[in-house]
Amino acid sequence: MSFDFDLYVIGGGSGGVRAARIAASEYGAKVAIAEEYRMGGTCVIRGCVPKKLMVFASSYGAQIDDARAYGWNVSAGDFDWPVFRARLDAELDRLEGVYRSGLLKAGVTIHDDRAVVEDAHTVRLADGTRHSARHILIATGGHPSVPEAAAAAGVMTSNDIFKLDALPGSVLIVGGGFIACEFACVLNGMGVEVTQFYRGEQILRGFDGEARGHIAEHMREAGVNLHLGTDVMEMRAAAGGTWVMSTDGRERVFEKVIYATGRSPNTAGLGLEAAGVRLGRRGEVIVDGWSQTSVPSIYAVGDVTDRINLTPVAIREGHAFADTVFGAKPTQADHELVASAVFTQPEFGTVGLTEEAAREKGPIEVYATAFRPMQSAFAGRPDRVMMKLIVCADTRRVLGCHIVAPGAGEMIQLAAIAIKMGATKEDFDRTVAVHPVMAEELVTLRKPVRTA
Template sequence: MEFDFDLFVIGGGSGGVRAARVASSEAGAKVGLAEEYRMGGTCVIRGCVPKKLMVFASGYAGAFEDARAYGWDVTAGAFDWSVFRPKLDAELTRLENIYRTNLAKAGVQIFDARATVADPHTVRLSDGQTFTAKHILVATGGRPFVPPVAADCPVMTSNEVFQMDALPKDILIVGGGYIACEFACILNGLGVEVTQYYRGAQILRGFDDEARGHIADQMVANGVNLHLGTDVIEMTTVDGGIRVKSTDGKERVYEKVLYATGRDPNSDGLGLEQVGVKLGRKGEVVVDDYSQTSVPSIFAIGDVTDRVNLTPVAIREGVAFVETVFKGNPTKPDHDLIPSAVFTQPELGTIGLSEEDAAEQEPIEVYAASFRPMQTLFAGRDDRVMMKLIVSQATRKVLGCHIVADHAGELIQLAGVAVKMGATKEDFDRTVAVHPTMSEELVTMKTPVRTA
């Protein structure tokens, strides 16, 4: 059978775009790609990129204070969202155009339409066109989950926060994951009164417990009104905002409410189950080690598979898919020892096992240091950073590295290389410290603070 395309990609996010571009430019495949919204997906349009730009913006209030402490004659005014927002929009448009240009240069045919799967080799577009393809790749990402209690109120999610016409005076953020915590820090830094509810005992579930506690303490010290063990039981729209009743018995009107209570795979309405593709309990597309679904001609990568929901992982899954299907080189994406960062203030950089998970696996040693860094100490701030290594007693390998500090994301990228290579504690010890830096603590901690 002759197909219209060798590969048709559904979704123009980072993973889908990379797979389409590599399949076309490096493997000579005829590739089509459909995206119903904007090219770039969650990361570029409504995730990592605009969020990080807002992180940068929110840090200047503290920088102005530090500058005065260092002797600079600085007068800081209020943050002006009306100046920042158009520049943010322009930058996202610039990046989207780069994605489109690179796809076109690679020979990928772009369709600005929603695509659904009609059968194992056919996609149907919302504009009425139908195409056949030897292989179909689903790369539709995920979407924010909003619980029923908020269904009838105009709450925001991470999708809408970048599109606000103006900053609110106050906001309630519901959730305790990295998205909720990042936006709590961002908006607090921009001058918004931030209240955060999380129903669990501590924020950032799944990360190292000591790091979680450290960040929570710093967030509160920086002005975030954090309520743990607290959830919303009722919401109503009123003049001036949204009235919220919470499980701690309190009631208050907030100008804005932002829900960041998890994300669901974007698999609804794609026709996948109808053609035999197996979906999981959350709607995730079930795939094997090579990203192949239960229908041999259909593959899936990225957040829609709910494996490791990170942009660089989706990109690597896309490349591994092309190696496997179009280059005759079966390749499994590597999901082991992935470094990541949480852009709270301070940031968390992490790779490998938490202390808790490592202790369940084998006997470990824990090396940790918490201290006031030179830069903010001189400025009179009480900020504390944390450096932590989890070490196997048997092999001496560093099983986990956790950094809570400004620029921890930058630091963990470099530390991650060593951990990924299988570095031992003695490898770290043999490395001469770079002085004076915060990160020298990673190679100067000689005595474990505890064993487990």
């Protein structure tokens, strides 16, 4: 049987683009990709990249304060959102062009349209056009999920923040995950009055408990009005914004309300179940270690599979898929010891087991320190850095590393290499420190602060 394409990719995000480009340019496959919005997906258009640029923008106010402490005669004016927004839009346009040109250079056919699956080998575009493919790859990512009552009240999500015409004077952020916390810090740094509700006992559920507490304390010190064990009970439109009543009885009108309470896979209306593709409880595509679905010709990578929802993971999954299916190099993406960073202020870098998870696996030693870093201490700020190593008491391998500090994302990338290689605590100890830098503490932690 002949097909129009060897591979048809639905979704132009990081995972789908990588799979399409590698299959076409390195293995000579005839490839098409369909994207209904903008090439680049969540990360490039409405996630990691614009968010990190906002993180940079929001940090300059504190840096100007520090500069005065270091002798510079400078002063900060108001943050000009329209100026930043114009530059941000231009940068996203540039990056989308890079993604698009990369696909075209690889020989990939681009369809700027929504695509759905009709059967194991057929894709239908919104304009009615049908294409057959030997293999279909689902790489449609995810979207912010909002409770029905909140959606009816017209709340914003993280997708909408980048499209604001002006910054609000006040904002309520509902949620305690990394997206909620990152935007709480960003908007606070840009001069917005930020209140954050989280119904749990501590923000950043699933991360190391000690680090979570450290970050929450810093957010409050920086001016974020953080309420734990608190949720929205009722809300409605009001003069000047949205009236909100919380579960602790507080009432307040906020100019904007942003929900960051989770994300869901983009599988609704794709025709997957009708084609025989098995979905999970949250709508995620169920795949095996090869990213293959219950239909042998259909694969899925990235957030739509709800494995590890990180852009670099989606890219690795897309590349492994192309190597396996088109390159005769069977490859499974490695999901063990994946490092990540949360771009709160200060940043949080983490890899491996939390102290809580490690305790359940066997005897451990915990090495930790907290201190005022030289740069901010000189400027008179109360900021504190936290660094922590979790060590297996039997094998001496470092099981986890957690850093809360400026530049923690940069540090954890390098620490992750050593930990991925199986470094022991003694390997860290043998490494001579670089002085004076914050990261030297990772190799000078001599005595455990506790064992379990």
